[in-house]
Amino acid sequence: MDKVLGIFQIGPVQEFISRSRKTQDFWASSFLLSYLISKAIEKVIEIGGELIYPYTNTENLSSLLQNTCTPIVPNRFVVELDKDKAVEALQEAEKSVKRELSNIANTIKGSIKIYSIPNSTSYIDKIFQRQVERFFEIYWIIYPLDNNYANSYKKAEIIFSGRKSIRDFSQIDEPGFKCTLCGEREALSDKEKASREEIRESWSKLRKLHKYEFNEKEHLCAICTIKRLYPKSIKECNEFDIGAPSTATIAVSPFLERLIENYKNRNIEKEKIEDFLRGLNEIENILDEGIEGRLLKKIRKKINNDDILKELNIDGTYFLKDTYDNLSTDHPEIKDKAEKIKNILGEFYKKFKEPSKYFAVIQVDGDNIGEEIGNLTSIDEHRKFSNKILNFSQEVLNIEDNFLSKVIYFGGDEGVIFAPLRDLLNIIEFIHDLFFNIVSSNGKPTLSFGISIAHYSHALQKIIEESRESLKRAKKIDGKYSLGFSLLKRSGETVEVAIKYKFDHISTIDFMKKIKALYEKDEISKRWWKDLYDDRLSFIGRDQELFKDIFISEVKRYFLRRVDKGIDPKPILKDIENFIGVIPIYNGFDIFMGIMEIIEFIYREE
CATH class of the missing domain: 3.30.70.2220 (CRISPR-Cas system, Cmr2 subunit, D1 domain, cysteine cluster)
Structure with missing residues (x-):
């Protein structure tokens, strides 16, 4: 037939x-x-x-x-x-x-x-x-x-x-x-x-x-x-898996994870959490305002069946002091109760760092998938390739077990994930490695990412739009296999960077993680790249053939000024030199500065 x-x-x-x-x-x-x-x-x-x-x-x-x-x-x-x-x-x-x-x-x-x-x-x-x-x-x-x-x-x-x-x-x-x-x-x-x-x-x-x-x-x-x-x-799914946490809940999830771990390790008294929850419930009753939220899967697993921790299933905004300032302004009758909650949160902040107010939207899309399918010679080959793509999508869902994240959609070779800043770079790397292990065994096709970073209160439509625009910028890079970042600051300033995911053996994400690790270990001042930026007029505009040599020399000079004298700077300086060596000459300074600003922002705000 x-x-x-x-x-x-x-x-x-x-x-x-x-x-x-x-x-x-x-x-x-x-x-x-x-x-x-x-x-x-x-x-x-x-x-x-x-x-x-x-x-x-x-x-x-x-x-x-x-x-x-x-x-x-x-x-x-x-x-x-x-x-x-x-x-x-x-x-x-x-x-x-x-x-x-x-x-x-x-x-x-x-x-x-x-x-x-x-x-x-x-x-x-x-x-x-x-x-x-x-x-x-x-x-x-x-x-x-x-x-x-x-x-x-x-x-x-x-x-x-x-x-x-x-x-x-x-x-x-x-x-x-x-x-x-x-x-x-x-x-x-x-x-x-x-x-x-x-x-x-x-x-x-x-x-x-x-x-x-x-x-x-x-x-x-x-x-x-x-x-x-x-x-x-929706009747077919587990009620806990239906829907998605709010942007605030995603942003503060590392703080909530630290709170749970400190409680389990008895660094926080049970009574403190009970006082926090009691005060919050009193405010809820007065204002008739819902406080319940949806938690990320990894947080839910940590809570398990603990009676006290289960009560922490509240929206992320209620772990932020600003929320209570705003509520007190609109409802003066709760001011005293709000102050008590703020004091408890203040104690938590001192013990294990205050929560972040920023999160990321990650857009993922395969490169040249249509071209790859066009080279297949039979229906069986097409089905095998389709099965690889579907297996990749299914494996991506494991992100929610391994990292604080929410997979909003992942159909075929494209998807959207929401994540707090702390796990952002690891999630990108995880998805990349999955794709190349399951779908792209010979290096083709490839994958590109568009990432927008924004305050939880920023309009969601705008954040999603920016992640798409970041992906478009990544896709404009010759050969694709690229990353696009868009950092939306509260000041209104936007930092945009598009760069290859990998240059031969040099991974952009791996490089970013190495620089971030220096900040985490307090081995270098975050000021070092800003010093370099302030002095940019002394070497920008030089002959292009000499530019990279001058740029690398200046980077080393400013880096050594701010690095901890107790560490050997040679390995990381070599990484920086190699990274600058492979980025494009015509806009290499802007790319490098943009990447440095995004790394420093992630570290500071995570």
């Missing part, structure tokens, strides 16, 4: 995922897409399709999604189909996606009982129907398979790209006040042509129904409401 290739994709991915105010929104968007595509894959297989990408020879993808509770299924698939069943299979897959989405939307709509006037449910229904039915775009094509698989696949991808470029368009009228998250669609209300005051009234009722899920000034559309409430409707 004649065979064809089918390619199927759900979108728009970036638009759907990036419009996220909370980490929970970001995770829910990714998980929903993975869930919907897994249902489409199930339907295609049921009608006789044989999956090529993503491919697993051990378990079905829906089970994998449920077992990991992490968005691990990419938003597209490639399948081998019988010619006479191909159209039916992909049409049914599309119907399956729409049916599952409709069921989820109806469940969430049913939980929004904000109706205050007779027959008002009909307008809520209209908003949901209009926004949900028109939001997702589903594309698919079929293409004949011949004896030259590589050629068939390349042509199928060209046709699919052409299909995507012809986006389905329908004029959408979105009246009334817009969603405060996406800013594009009409905000939900229980009355057509509702006034702003009537919308506020509707959402006040909704906030009481779904306590702590919505901020005071949020009025969301159907799509953004689905993202926010979808985690509550």
Whole structure:
């Protein structure tokens, strides 16, 4: 029987995922897409399709999604189909996606009982129907398979790209006040042509129904409401694995880990933690404000079943003194209680370092994956390669056991991880090594990273956008296999650096870890590279052929001024000389200074 290739994709991915105010929104968007595509894959297989990408020879993808509770299924698939069943299979897959989405939307709509006037449910229904039915775009094509698989696949991808470029368009009228998250669609209300005051009234009722899920000034559309409430409707996963910790919780997680370890080692009295929790609960009761948070997996494992430590499942903001200053300003009646909590936190800070307020978003993406697939000569080779990619994705999830981190999404060769600064460099190295051990045995394909570092209170959409821009800058480097960093300072200044991950035998991450280790051991002043920067005019602008020699000479001079006299500086100076020797001449100074600033910032703020 004649065979064809089918390619199927759900979108728009970036638009759907990036419009996220909370980490929970970001995770829910990714998980929903993975869930919907897994249902489409199930339907295609049921009608006789044989999956090529993503491919697993051990378990079905829906089970994998449920077992990991992490968005691990990419938003597209490639399948081998019988010619006479191909159209039916992909049409049914599309119907399956729409049916599952409709069921989820109806469940969430049913939980929004904000109706205050007779027959008002009909307008809520209209908003949901209009926004949900028109939001997702589903594309698919079929293409004949011949004896030259590589050629068939390349042509199928060209046709699919052409299909995507012809986006389905329908004029959408979105009246009334817009969603405060996406800013594009009409905000939900229980009355057509509702006034702003009537919308506020509707959402006040909704906030009481779904306590702590919505901020005071949020009025969301159907799509953004689905993202926010979808985690509550997920039944297949362990409740502790659903969703994602807040950015503050991720930032302070090393502090929380130190707190737990000090408690277990009896360096902190049980009564101190009890006093902290008691005071916090009193404030919660007075303000009627939720304090519960989601903890990272590694923290949860350390807490285990300890009755006291289990009570530390609170949002990261409540481990920061600033939080209580802000609460006291807005609610003077809690000032005395807030001061007591601040005093307890102050004692913790003195014993084992105050918590960080910064965290990182890591974007990961394979380089030249399409080119690698294009060189495969058979479906079996493609399936084997797909299985490697899926195994890599699954192994990446072990990051959460080994490091403080949250894998928000990892489908195929691309993913997003949130991490505190302390573990950032180790996580990048861990993912890199996994990829080259599992996928890239001969050095091809490669992997690139985009990293944004920001304060936990910075707008999440902006941080995610910066991580993507960092990845784009990395991808512009010839040959790719690169790193892009973006450091967003509270002052508004942004430090941007793009650099190769590896120059022959020199690893940028390994070099960064060596410099950071000097700071950790207090073997050199953090001021040394700033001295060099202040004196830059004395050697910048020199003849390019002489520049590197002069630059290296100046680096050594300033380094030796600030290094601890008790250590042998030769090994690290050799590393610095080798590193400067391989970075580009035309912007080598800026790259070196940028890397130094990022290392020093990570050390200072971790």
